[in-house]
Amino acid sequence: METNPCNNNVNGKSAIPSKVSRKPSQKDTIVNINGVLVGGAEIVVIAGPCAVESREQLFETARSVKAHGAGILRGGAFKPRSSPYNFQGLGEEGLKLLSIISKEIGLPVVTEVMDTRQVEMVASYADMIQIGSRNMQNYPLLKEAGMCKKPVLLKRGMMATIDEFLLAAEYILNQGNDQVILCERGIRTFETSTRNTLDLSAVPMLKRLSHLPVIVDPSHGTGLRWMVPSMSKAAIAVGADGLIMEVHYKPEEAICDGYQSLNLDEFRLLMAGLNKIAKAVGRGISTLKAAHI
Amino acid sequence: METNPCNNNVNGKSAIPSKVSRKPSQKDTIVNINGVLVGGAEIVVIAGPCAVESREQLFETARSVKAHGAGILRGGAFKPRSSPYNFQGLGEEGLKLLSIISKEIGLPVVTEVMDTRQVEMVASYADMIQIGSRNMQNYPLLKEAGMCKKPVLLKRGMMATIDEFLLAAEYILNQGNDQVILCERGIRTFETSTRNTLDLSAVPMLKRLSHLPVIVDPSHGTGLRWMVPSMSKAAIAVGADGLIMEVHYKPEEAICDGYQSLNLDEFRLLMAGLNKIAKAVGRGISTLKAAHI
Amino acid sequence: METNPCNNNVNGKSAIPSKVSRKPSQKDTIVNINGVLVGGAEIVVIAGPCAVESREQLFETARSVKAHGAGILRGGAFKPRSSPYNFQGLGEEGLKLLSIISKEIGLPVVTEVMDTRQVEMVASYADMIQIGSRNMQNYPLLKEAGMCKKPVLLKRGMMATIDEFLLAAEYILNQGNDQVILCERGIRTFETSTRNTLDLSAVPMLKRLSHLPVIVDPSHGTGLRWMVPSMSKAAIAVGADGLIMEVHYKPEEAICDGYQSLNLDEFRLLMAGLNKIAKAVGRGISTLKAAHI
């Protein structure tokens, strides 16, 4: 059989990314999200609702996740939805709420950007911008993110190989921005009992090939609320530098992803369990001292 | 096992797209690309180089594919490449060449757009704009394409289900543009002997579920030049309304995708064979009368 | 990234099968099933019910498929079923019915064998034995089939690469039996709108790499009765040497696979359409002269 020259295989010389690759004995890159460090000894948990819905929803959720050890707040203002008839997010109004509550609670905030025309605006409200799974190979967006001054959370495409994922990150670094966090969030397989198949082997593989921090999203990776705690533990055991998960103060009323969002109590219990695993692998959970709210 | 509410399954009522769906006894939509009709009895072949490289390359290729029956010219000016270090296309210069040569030869032209900021510009040079596989779920881009006045060629994402593909098209139609052609171009599977696995069953499935025309890309679908002719025949036998394929006047010198591009002679031979299959299924190849060049 | 030595890639020297491989300018192997030739210019259609249910069912179906051009009869006596509580087939009683009706109607018969202990018995009733998808890597069964004196129809595993498929056939040839037909029957992908994804690119790939005949199973490949005709046409257009499909005299009463079985009238119509495609690719349908029954 002929070798297929189309496969951008990292075994092949030409396809090897360069700036994202770990050079011999190169140290881990640490990404600084407004004072919270990802990629060092401490594990960081990013938590919050799928979408920003209201001031109350965001405030109550943010206050609680901070109290229980989250280091960064997440929340979507622009939502990539399969159907044009689904809720598309609050847009700039959502960004404003994120910015205000982030400061009130004292948690840096990450939110997704989908359009090259909005990178600057989103970056002005957020402490870190996210490029979602569906946009992992949206090259103009990657370049724009590479030119912005904020850290970037890059999610693996649901059909992306490890090499393609690293090459997507290379687009960002190549513009001069090396503050990039890689996020495994599940790949698409034949299995339908889970929303995606969370590929935890991607964590040690990415850590070996690259110097960038790697985190895991067990909410999208499984699509099942009850499975988030066990997969979170596995992610830390395998060497992830952090987690990003959906938490909602009233999951049963959530506009989107309620079935995969933890409620506040479930989040509290999870964090206690995670700390034990983190210690077992010689790390800890990075927790900003809980503010007295 | 619990039902996973995350799957946007078209079996589920809520996820059924509406404007792209075929209503009972609804006729096929015919898309008009500057006078060339796709979706009717005649099969249309779109051919040309992967990327616009030079005036000579484009002119020689365009002249020849027209002479042998191509109905539309293809060529990339903005190229989505896995690596930032690969050739990214000639940009607006390439668009100008496409526009000039398209007029000289007398073939409408389709070219890809990747950035919301460039939709208007690309549409001003091209007769049809293409949204590529990697951008199938780039929702701002889909919306922008829906607002432009040119037909849109939408390629299936390499890991997109049929429902997600139709929902992506729905984003375009929902903005008022119903001149959309769906293109199957191979999905990603475990098989590595071909670049992708060309899913020809997608053709009858899409035709059944939707009124939009469906074409097939055997070049990207297989990644192997020698396999393009047989898969092209199969595509027409299964009911495709057209084909889009890469043809280059000197494939061995092509900057990209040379291994999957036909040369001019191979294209000529292929077209002769296709016509027989088209007749066997009661159709023909739509060939503009060859201009005397 | 390190090269993974586990992948039995046919690009690698050591994994290249030898007896199944096509040597330079080697001619196609023609398999002779009791007088019906597969692999030559004529296309052979194998048709019949999923499972043998009764004398009436088998006789009526066999008589009709022969009258409309089928060259070989199919029918299962031992059924591999996902659940132990599903109908497991009539066993030896079914084999006897197949043998009797095959002779009455004048069609050779193929049936599946699942157990090494039954190869000899099944081969004594059938003109060709089938090794099903789930047993493609059942090596003791392959060896046993290699030692029997009947032709073997080997189906591709739903998760098997092209190389693994050829290596499975090599197990049979290596025992001295070169009367092997390869059958593409759909692979498992993320797509759920069809039962499997029929990989038609496997046909030209297998024909190029091997001298063995290749046929296609559109019934299992799609799982949808209405899609069988169009995919059958595509299979012939792409170069298949034959088809195997499920036909039942009363699909709505079939014990298994009724939703993907054609009824007698649908089969008659399909055969007419197939003949046109076969002619378009320079071949014909091999039809034993219809017996006057």
Add this chain to the structure above:
Amino acid sequence: METNPCNNNVNGKSAIPSKVSRKPSQKDTIVNINGVLVGGAEIVVIAGPCAVESREQLFETARSVKAHGAGILRGGAFKPRSSPYNFQGLGEEGLKLLSIISKEIGLPVVTEVMDTRQVEMVASYADMIQIGSRNMQNYPLLKEAGMCKKPVLLKRGMMATIDEFLLAAEYILNQGNDQVILCERGIRTFETSTRNTLDLSAVPMLKRLSHLPVIVDPSHGTGLRWMVPSMSKAAIAVGADGLIMEVHYKPEEAICDGYQSLNLDEFRLLMAGLNKIAKAVGRGISTLKAAHI
């Protein structure tokens, strides 16, 4: 789109397995392998070479893995190999070595059986019989295993859904043998940097749906020796009842799977790390008191 009745979806009533399913408040089944209990509080590690090669190789490996906490010995005498020209195992001679050394060292032994004709013989030498990935849907073999009096280690097919896996186990239980251990060993996906994609979400899913013990095979699941330790930790964190892994006293000289086998020292280090994770999830490693050899 029509519902596809072919999918044996466990959501569908008819396909729900019964004997393997966990009834409300049903306790975990504990499997007893000659005194070693799998499925209780203690985690059991099964270790040994891919294939039995020689008395020295097996003895040295077995002695060492026992000394460092393995509870059960593994080793293949009949090897399912993709190519007929690869080493096929020592056969009954290998079984005798396994039986002798297992008794000398004091570790129960598990080994694979591939042929219905050999189940009785293999069961006479081994303490537990294994049905491998490629035979997960070899129904005659499953039935035969169900009739034997030894526990059965059933590996998930590399393309099997969770429901198909449970239905395969149902074949064994339905014959009266409920001493079955389920093993996740990696599924086949598009990703090629690892041999398979180890689906750790299968562990909590299987534990929720069934009462049977679940173990994980990180050696085949990753195909990479250096990745075995981190994935082993993750498997225990996610709730696995045990691990099965390849260990060889001289991996660089192993006849098969050397690149994914740990050496004796790597195994020792791994076991120390595993114990910490086991404690963090409230369990321990079941270690027979190291014999003085």
